[in-house]
Structures are given as C-alpha cells and as structure tokens.
Amino acid sequence: xxxxxxxxxxxxxxxxxxxxxxxxxxxxxxxxxxxxxxxxxxxxxxxxxxxxxxxxxxxxxxxxxxxxxxxxxxxxxxxxxxxxxxxxxxxxxxxxxxxxxxxxxxxxxxxxxxxxxxxxxxxxxxxxxxxxxxxxxxxxxxxxxxxxxxxxxxxxxxxxxxxxxxxxxxxxxxxxxxxxxxxxxxxxxxxxxxxxxxxxxxxxxxxxxxxxxxxxxxxxxxxxxxxxxxxxxxxxxxxxxxxxxxxxxxxxxxxxxxxxxxxxxxxxxxxxxxxxxxxxxxxxxxxxxxxxxxxxxxxxxxxxxxxxxxxxxxxxxxxxxxxxxxxxxxxxxxxxxxxxxxxxxxxxxxxxxxxxxxxxxxxxxxxxxxxxxxxxxxxx
Numbered sequence: 001x002x003x004x005x006x007x008x009x010x011x012x013x014x015x016x017x018x019x020x021x022x023x024x025x026x027x028x029x030x031x032x033x034x035x036x037x038x039x040x041x042x043x044x045x046x047x048x049x050x051x052x053x054x055x056x057x058x059x060x061x062x063x064x065x066x067x068x069x070x071x072x073x074x075x076x077x078x079x080x081x082x083x084x085x086x087x088x089x090x091x092x093x094x095x096x097x098x099x100x101x102x103x104x105x106x107x108x109x110x111x112x113x114x115x116x117x118x119x120x121x122x123x124x125x126x127x128x129x130x131x132x133x134x135x136x137x138x139x140x141x142x143x144x145x146x147x148x149x150x151x152x153x154x155x156x157x158x159x160x161x162x163x164x165x166x167x168x169x170x171x172x173x174x175x176x177x178x179x180x181x182x183x184x185x186x187x188x189x190x191x192x193x194x195x196x197x198x199x200x201x202x203x204x205x206x207x208x209x210x211x212x213x214x215x216x217x218x219x220x221x222x223x224x225x226x227x228x229x230x231x232x233x234x235x236x237x238x239x240x241x242x243x244x245x246x247x248x249x250x251x252x253x254x255x256x257x258x259x260x261x262x263x264x265x266x267x268x269x270x271x272x273x274x275x276x277x278x279x280x281x282x283x284x285x286x287x288x289x290x291x292x293x294x295x296x297x298x299x300x301x302x303x304x305x306x307x308x309x310x311x312x313x314x315x316x317x318x319x320x321x322x323x324x325x326x327x328x329x330x331x332x333x334x335x336x337x338x339x340x341x342x343x344x345x346x347x348x349x350x351x352x353x354x355x356x357x358x359x360x361x362x363x364x365x366x367x368x369x370x371x372x373x374x375x376x377x378x379x380x
Contacts, residue, residue, distance in 0.1 A: 035292070037102040039076040043068045043088060046113035055090035055114065058193070060097075060211040061352070061376045072111075080377065081292040082348040087195050087211045088112050089180060092119065095195050097211065120178040125161040137165035141175050144206045145199060147369030149315060151187035151231065155371045158182040163196075172202040184217075187371065188235060189228030191215040214375040233380050235372040238307040238334055240365045241351035248294055248349040251282035255309045258284060260301040261337075271335075273304060288346060293354070295344045303338040310334060312364070319367050336363035350376055 039059075043052040051072025058065035059079055068074040068090075076086075081102050088096045093114035128134050138160060146152045162179040181194040197209040219225050236242050238255075246253050258281070259273040284303075286295040312330035339360040346354040353359050 035081055036078045037081055039079055039086065039100055039102075041074060042072040042111045043074060043090070044072055044111050044113050045093075046115050052090050052093065052114055055088055055093075057086060057088050058211075058213040060085040060087055061214075061373075063214045063216065063375055063377065065213060080348075080350055081290070082350070083354045085211055087213070088114065089195070090114055092116055095180075097195070122161075125178060128164065129161050133167075134165060137167070137173060137175065138163065140173075140201070141165070141199065144201060145175075145208065145370055146183075147367070147371045148319065149368065149371055151185070151235065152369070152371035154187035155183060155185045158184055170202075172200070174198055174200040183370070185371065186217075187228075187231050188374070189217045189219070189225075189232070191217055192370075192373075212373065212375075232374060232378065235368075235374055236378065236380050238309050238364070239368070239372070239374070240336070240361070241374065241376070241378070243305060243307070244296075244347050244351040244353075245349065247281045247285055247296075248347070248351075252280050255307060257306045257308070259304040259306075260299070261304055262301060272306070279303075285347075286344070292349050294347055294349065296347050297344050298338075298340045299343055305336045305338065307334045307336070307364070308332075316364060316367050334364040336361065336365040338362075348376075352376055 043055040043057070044050065045052055051068070051070070053068055053070050053072065055068040055072075055074070056065060057068065057074050057076065059076060062079075062084075064076055064079060066074050066076050079100075079102055084100050084102060086098050086100050088098075094117045096112055096114055098110075098112060129138075141163065142157070146155045146157075159179070159182050162177045162181060163175055164178060165173055165175050167173045175196070176198055177194075177196040181196050183192040183194060184190075185192065192215070193213040195211040197211075199206065199208045199210070201207075217228075219228075243256055246256065258279050259277040260279055261273065261277065284297055286297055288295050311332045312334055314330060316334075317328070317330045339362070340358050342358045345358050348354060
C-alpha cells in the first residue's frame with residue numbers, strides 16, 4: 001500500500017526515556033519503591049528575577065494541578081512514579097514545559113523561569129474566525145484532533161478563536177494556539193485544558209504534540225454520572241493504555257494477541273496473521289531498573305495487536321476504507337499496529353510510553369483521537 005495513504009498519528013503525551021534497561025534485572029517488587037512522589041520548586045520571571053504568583057502548574061495527561069504562592073513556590077503531590085511532563089502557564093508569560101523523572105519520593109525541580117509575552121488581543125483572535133480559509137482548516141483540525149467517533153460528536157471546543165493555521169506551498173498545514181485550548185467532553189464527563197504545541201498535517205500524516213489537563217465534570221444527575229462512568233470504561237477497554245497495563249501485570253492474556261510482523265504491507269488489513277508469529281507478553285517484555293517500568297522489545301519488528309473484547313464498528317471501517325480503498329465488512333476483533341525504529345521502548349506500568357516519539361501507532365488505536373482520551377490516573 002502506498003505509504004502516502006497511511007495516517008500516522010504520533011501523540012506526544014509522553015516524554016523522553018531517561019532510564020536504560022539493566023540486562024541483569026529480574027521481575028521483582030523487592031525494592032518496594034513508593035507508587036507516588038512529590039514535585040516542588042519555584043516559578044520566576046526570567047527578566048526581572050522576581051517570583052511569579054498564581055502560575056498554574058499541571059502534570060500532563062492527569063487531573064493533578066496547583067498554583068504558585070506569593071514567593072513563587074509550588075508543590076504537586078500524589079504524582080505517579082515515572083517520567084512526566086510538567087506544564088506551567090501564567091497570564092502574560094509564554095507557557096513552559098519541563099521533564100520530571102520521578103524515581104525518588106520527593107523531586108526538587110529547578111527554578112522554572114517564564115519569559116514575558118504580549119498576549120494576542122481577543123478582538124484580533126475573534127476576527128480570524130470569520131475568514132473562510134480559517135473555517136476550512138478548523139473543520140480539518142477537528143477531524144484530526146478530536147476524531148470522527150460517536151464520542152467525538154459530544155466534544156466541543158469552547159474557545160476556537162485561539163487557534164491559528166499556517167499553510168505551506170506544498171499543501172502542508174499546521175495548527176497552533178495563542179492560549180490554552182479549552183474543550184468539553186460530554187461523552188466522558190471531562191473538561192480539558194490543552195497546551196497545543198503543534199498539530200502538523202502533511203500528505204495524510206498527522207503529528208500532534210500537546211499536553212492535557214483533565215477536570216472531571218461534577219454532576220448531581222445520577223443517570224449522567226452513570227453514563228460517564230460507563231463511557232469511560234468503554235473508552236478504556238481495548239485501548240493502548242489497557243493493553244500496556246495488562247502486559248505489565250500478566251504473561252498471557254485471552255483478550256489480546258500480539259504478532260511480530262516484518263514490513264508494513266499489512267497495516268490496516270485486519271487479518272489473523274500466521275499463528276507462528278504470535279508472541280506472549282513474557283516474550284515481549286523485559287524488566288528494567290525500576291519496578292514501575294518495563295521494556296517492550298520490538299527487535300526491529302512491527303507488532304500487530306488484536307483485541308477480541310469487541311469487534312470493529314462501521315465508523316472505523318469507513319476510516320479504513322478511506323485509507324486502503326478496500327471495501328469490506330467489519331471484523332470480529334480490533335487490530336492495531338505498533339512500529340518503532342528502536343529495538344526496545346520503555347513503558348510505564350500505568351499504561352504509557354516514556355517516549356511516545358519512539359512509537360508509531362496505526363489501525364484502531366490511531367483512529368481513536370482526543371474524544372477517547374483518558375487521564376493516565378484513570379482506574380476502571
């Protein structure tokens with residue numbers, strides 16, 4: 001299949017891996033490291049060297065946040081062990097991110113220096129939304145960013161005017177935001193704040209680099225609360241997060257089958273590979289230095305992951321039909337593919353890659369976009 005027809009969504013919600021696997025490590029929890037750690041530090045104006053009060057600090061892809069005090073001090077508690085991206089925003093300053101490696105109970109972050117900036121006037125941002133070219137790219141943006149699933153129909157961007165689009169001569173385009181992008185997901189019951197670094201689209205390949213903060217919506221309506229709980233579980237079942245968590249906990253799994261493939265010609269072709277290509281979880285994973293992580297071994301192969309807890313739906317088949325130009329009925333299972341140039345990728349046991357840039361996602365997991373996103377602290 002022509003590679004130009006493939007859409008590769010690389011969601012950069014995770015961070016550069018900082019720990020190398022120890023060849024002599026064994027599967028053990030004997031170290032008994034704590035499951036959470038604390039982050040503390042100071043926020044400072046990079047020009048005046050004065051502390052920045054009321055800066056908001058959040059841990060990417062979680063519901064964990066705080067604000068800085070008058071002296072610029074902040075502290076975040078109950079952060080899951082592992083590598084995380086910390087996002088800092090403040091009125092009148094450019095957003096900042098930094099990588100935190102949580103391997104100790106308390107991590108002291110270096111002083112975070114924010115660069116002052118002149119905010120884009122609201123009337124200037126509002127004016128751009130009346131431009132027909134902006135409206136065209138906004139429709140494209142929602143498809144790549146939010147997705148085309150049933151849940152996507154219930155996701156609303158609350159401040160679309162902060163978005164700006166840039167187009168190149170070869171029809172490539174990118175989206176950025178002049179402020180945090182605010183979303184409301186009424187399918188899952190979350191309000192989200194998104195620090196959109198960039199969404200770039202070129203030749204049907206979309207690359208998204210963004211950081212998310214999840215705020216659960218509070219309701220007294222028990223039926224609505226039950227619906228959100230059920231929908232979150234639906235989004236979790238068969239997800240990449242669930243797959244990685246189950247791999248961390250088990251050596252075999254009846255819901256998932258993994259096959260090692262050579263080449264990329266089978267991407268999007270939902271078939272049962274040769275059983276001789278099947279691998280167990282114990283074949284694929286390897287212990288590393290800390291018990292909250294493990295290594296997923298690619299060995300230069302691509303991995304096809306079949307999920308048998310549910311079949312494909314018609315919306316996904318329409319997505320695949322656009323990719324492959326092949327018309328067929330939905331399969332009884334959901335197939336996804338993972339590819340990496342690295343022979344080994346570090347995984348956090350709560351369900352994410354330390355460095356998502358190392359992994360390309362195809363198939364059903366590629367089809368699921370922002371509408372199905374759950375925080376890494378989600379527990380079914």
